[in-house]
Amino acid sequence: MLHISLAAETIAHIGPLPVTNSLLMTWGVMVILLVLAIASTAKLSLIPNNVQSIVEIVLEGLYSFFSTVVGRHVKMIFPLVASLFLFIIVSNWSGLLPGVGTIGFTEPTAFVPLLRGPTADLNMTIALAVIAVIAMQYFGFKTLGLKYSHRFINIKNPILGFVGFLEILSDLSKVISFAFRLFGNIFAGEVLLAVMAFLMPFIAPMPFLMLELFIGFIQALVFSTLTSVFINVSLAHDE
């Protein structure tokens, strides 16, 4: 029978803290990104070769894309936004690897997979969303100083005061929106692949795998682009 679980399942404990299967996969994604980073920067040279060249293609493409979106603030926000993009895209695609979600052990009542895509866990996406929204406030305060708080708290003008209150609500709803957009897309993709594989294991899942590759890329792009656009908006106040 199909095994679909909305929450990530705990597979071990480190002391009192539970280790879920998506946490295990997150460590795997971290290892992949770390190895890529170390391998490409070990011997930095002006004439790049092999790994450094590929990483330069990716980073240069991202940099030019974000500079068209954001403009002159790209130098400040590029590390955050590019890290979000790379982490999310590797996480999304790692959920499609063979063995993720299928290899596991049978607890007394249900099947527990050993690995699960990191972004298919609501905890991870809420964490990423909170990082993005806190980064918006951080960059706002860093560039504009204390005048940035005039966006939210405005005592002189009652209309602007109400608008400030709505801005606070809007920023809180951004957390929910970011988290559920990413979680919903990736988790629904996993459910879709499971159902397709259950119905017809051999030919039918292929177009859906291609769809999931594309969706993984688009969701990473949308998350990082929306973060950069909102940071741009929060930096535009008072300028």
Add this chain to the structure above:
Amino acid sequence: MDLDTWRLIMSGATIAIGGIFPAIAIGKITAKAVEAIGRNPESASDVRTSMILGVAFAEAIAIYGLVTALIIKFV
């Protein structure tokens, strides 16, 4: 009718009804974007970026409906 029957019906109805307006919205956004590219082919890349952003916002609403349907069915 008992709870399981209601869960089954409502999980299907949630995503079916919740997907109507996002689908219309995405169609309208993409239609306007394509029209804008047709009028001004030089701005194609800017228009495309804004379109992807707009489509992501509209699709998020459908995703909220999908997540609610999954919660109704499995939790």
